[in-house]
Amino acid sequence: RYVRQLQRLQLQFSPTAADTRGARQFVEEAALDFARQHPDVVLYINPRSCPAPVLLAEYLNGTVREELIANKTSEEIVQLATKLAGQSGLDIIRIRKPFHTNNPSIQGQWHPLTNKPSTLTVQGPRLQPQ
Amino acid sequence: MVLLSAPRWLRSRVTDRFWRVQEVLKYARHFRGRKNRCYKLAVRSVCRAFVRSTKARREKKRFLRALWITRIEAACLEHGLKYPGFISNLLKSQVELNRKMIADLAIYEPKTFKSLAALAERRRQEGFLAALGDGKEPEGIFSRIVHHY
Numbered sequence: 001r002y003v004r005q006l007q008r009l010q011l012q013f014s015p016t017a018a019d020t021r022g023a024r025q026f027v028e029e030a031a032l033d034f035a036r037q038h039p040d041v042v043l044y045i046n047p048r049s050c051p052a053p054v055l056l057a058e059y060l061n062g063t064v065r066e067e068l069i070a071n072k073t074s075e076e077i078v079q080l081a082t083k084l085a086g087q088s089g090l091d092i093i094r095i096r097k098p099f100h101t102n103n104p105s106i107q108g109q110w111h112p113l114t115n116k117p118s119t120l121t122v123q124g125p126r127l128q129p130q
Numbered sequence: 131m132v133l134l135s136a137p138r139w140l141r142s143r144v145t146d147r148f149w150r151v152q153e154v155l156k157y158a159r160h161f162r163g164r165k166n167r168c169y170k171l172a173v174r175s176v177c178r179a180f181v182r183s184t185k186a187r188r189e190k191k192r193f194l195r196a197l198w199i200t201r202i203e204a205a206c207l208e209h210g211l212k213y214p215g216f217i218s219n220l221l222k223s224q225v226e227l228n229r230k231m232i233a234d235l236a237i238y239e240p241k242t243f244k245s246l247a248a249l250a251e252r253r254r255q256e257g258f259l260a261a262l263g264d265g266k267e268p269e270g271i272f273s274r275i276v277h278h279y
Contacts, residue, residue, distance in 0.1 A: 110240045115208045
């Protein structure tokens with residue numbers, strides 16, 4: 001079953017600043033709908049005096065992502081929040097290979113003595129020196 | 131443009147020069163010498179590094195193919211075959227593995243590679259018989275072709 005990787009979204013903004021207009025509109029109108037549509041994400045609204053309004057996303061593997069929401073409209077904040085809700089907490093860097101295995105070798109990895117006769121490595125009483 | 135005369139221009143200053151410089155220097159941090167510290171030298175080096183990295187994407191394909199071929203050659207020499215014979219006989223036996231997969235098999239699955247080398251050797255011998263024997267003997271088993279229409 002699908003487990004949403006986003007744990008909590010913290011919306012930190014100061015209610016009197018000018019660039020938090022979108023955040024305030026989001027809180028008034030769209031926050032409840034967003035919370036109802038994503039029941040497994042906890043949404044915290046913190047009106048405090050901070051220099052810039054920030055949307056903090058914490059994921060199950062511990063990564064914390066901060067997104068600035070200054071001078072953004074309510075719809076943009078909704079889109080941003082849904083994008084963050086769909087992400088997992090893995091770092092957004094270039095994936096070097098699209099595949100990965102923990103057991104790359106089933107028959108045993110090659111080493112310089114794989115294709116040599118076993119008289120080189122076996123020592124026993126039955127072995128005659130050559 | 132809003133700032134049309136010199137007195138208006140002089141009233142605006144650059145305040146984020148530090149971050150503009152850091153954007154370039156962050157790609158030069160692993161360079162050698164003064165070009166990892168000084169912006170003027172770093173701009174040139176970073177630009178050349180980006181150009182080289184875009185051009186190298188085409189070279190990387192050639193380089194990796196040559197690496198795989200070297201590895202397959204080494205592996206099939208251990209089994210007594212040479213690379214051209216190995217590849218041509220595998221293709222004739224309708225085994226369409228690319229060099230990347232054959233190289234990975236040779237490293238991680240040596241027994242499978244040994245059986246591939248044996249297959250190529252058998253097909254080689256049947257090819258010799260078909261070329262030198264001229265018609266009287268029946269066709270070799272491994273020389274049969276399967277048609278996937």
